[in-house]
Every structure is written in structure tokens, then in C-alpha cells.
Amino acid sequence: DAMVIQNPRYQVTQFGKPVTLSCSQTLNHNVMYWYQQKSSQAPKLLFHYYDKDFNNEADTPDNFQSRRPNTSFCFLDIRSPGLGDAAMYLCATSSGQGTETQYFGPGTRLLVL
Amino acid sequence: AQSVTQLDSQVPVFEEAPVELRCNYSSSVSVYLFWYVQYPNQGLQLLLKYLSGSTLVKGINGFEAEFNKSQTSFHLRKPSVHISDTAEYFCALRQTGAQKLVFGQGTRLTINP
Numbered sequence: 001d002a003m004v005i006q007n008p009r010y011q012v013t014q015f016g017k018p019v020t021l022s023c024s025q026t027l028n029h030n031v032m033y034w035y036q037q038k039s040s041q042a043p044k045l046l047f048h049y050y051d052k053d054f055n056n057e058a059d060t061p062d063n064f065q066s067r068r069p070n071t072s073f074c075f076l077d078i079r080s081p082g083l084g085d086a087a088m089y090l091c092a093t094s095s096g097q098g099t100e101t102q103y104f105g106p107g108t109r110l111l112v113l
Numbered sequence: 114a115q116s117v118t119q120l121d122s123q124v125p126v127f128e129e130a131p132v133e134l135r136c137n138y139s140s141s142v143s144v145y146l147f148w149y150v151q152y153p154n155q156g157l158q159l160l161l162k163y164l165s166g167s168t169l170v171k172g173i174n175g176f177e178a179e180f181n182k183s184q185t186s187f188h189l190r191k192p193s194v195h196i197s198d199t200a201e202y203f204c205a206l207r208q209t210g211a212q213k214l215v216f217g218q219g220t221r222l223t224i225n226p
Contacts, residue, residue: 004156031212042203042216043157050212057213090156094212101147102214104156
């Protein structure tokens with residue numbers, strides 16, 4: 001039944017150590033998004049892929065990168081995590097057409113030590 | 114530029130009482146409006162959405178919302194809440210033709226027995 005799957009649910013990394021978060025979807029949607037949600041704040045869009053086209057938000061730090069090797073998978077790479085990058089990372093998908101809804105995964109909570 | 118303002122950061126109510134969570138938005142172009150619910154340590158689940166047509170929108174779990182264009186509001190209501198409704202609620206907009214969801218800061222709904 002799972003539609004948007006995120007692994008792992010909890011990730012602990014060390015300051016400066018690269019980390020990769022994973023998202024997969026069974027909806028065959030064209031668009032995949034990555035949001036960052038810090039404690040008690042609203043989700044904030046980092047970037048999204050429309051098919052293979054990467055769309056970065058203007059204020060997303062260079063430290064954050066993404067890869068989408070195929071329709072089903074999308075990865076978030078944090079090259080050198082800082083303490084301020086500790087957050088919940090949410091993956092979402094949509095069909096990319098008209099009035100479509102975004103469907104969210106359960107999120108990965110990242111802790112930086 | 115577009116924005117979403119949720120007027121209450123916290124709303125405590127007693128079980129079986131009615132509740133209204135307020136949301137105002139600002140946009141220079143037409144928008145789609147959404148309410149999402151987030152339970153602790155989970156992703157976002159869509160409650161309801163307004164795309165066009167009838168201004169009263171019914172969603173899951175007994176929630177409904179009314180789109181008011183003149184007041185640029187999209188308030189969420191439920192006539193009788195349950196303990197299980199305790200969660201964070203986010204109002205969001207998406208401009209027509211755009212992919213990005215813009216979220217409000219969230220309202221924490223606490224149900225007291």
C-alpha cells in the first residue's frame with residue numbers, strides 16, 4: 001500500500017560527514033520533491049525534479065544536492081552536514097499535471113552530532 | 114510573491130467541541146489551497162483541497178473548509194473533535210501553473226478530555 005517510501009526513518013551522522021537520504025515511489029509520478037522541516041516550523045521546499053529536469057530553489061544551500069536515477073527513486077545528498085541541518089526531510093511526489101496533489105512520505109529525521 | 118498565514122500557533126479544545134483553524138493567504142495570481150495534517154514524527158497527509166467550483170470543501174476525518182476569495186481565507190472546521198485529532202495542521206497554497214507548495218507556519222491542535 002505504501003506509495004512514497006523514505007529510508008531510513010531516522011539517520012544519525014557526524015558533523016561534516018556526507019549523508020544520503022533515499023525516497024522511492026510506487027505512483028509512477030513525474031515530479032519528486034524534497035522539503036526540509038525544522039522543529040516547529042513549516043516544510044520548506046529545497047528542490048524538485050520534473051522527470052529528469054532539476055529545479056533548485058534560489059535559497060537552497062549548495063551543501064544540498066539531489067539525484068534522480070530513474071522515475072521511482074530520488075536521493076538527497078548533504079555533502080557536509082552542519083548542526084543547523086538537523087531536521088525532518090520530507091519527500092513528496094505529484095503527477096505534474098493540472099490540479100494534482102502532492103503526496104508525502106513519512107519523512108527521515110536527521111540528527112547531526 | 115505568495116504567502117500563507119495561520120493565525121493561531123496553538124488551539125486547545127475539549128473533546129467533542131467544535132474547532133476552527135484559521136488560514137489567510139496572499140497571492141497575485143489564482144491559487145489552489147490545501148490543508149494537511151501531520152501526526153508526531155510522520156509525514157503530511159492531505160485533509161482536503163480547493164481547486165475550483167464549490168467554495169465549501171469536505172475532506173477526510175469529518176473536516177471541511179470554506180474558500181472565501183474576498184477575504185482571502187481558507188479556514189478549516191470540524192463540528193466535533195476527537196482525541197485522535199491532536200496533531201499539527203498546515204495550510205498551503207500552490208499558484209496555478211507552479212509546482213511549489215507554500216506552507217503556513219502550522220497550528221498545533223490539542224484535544225483535552
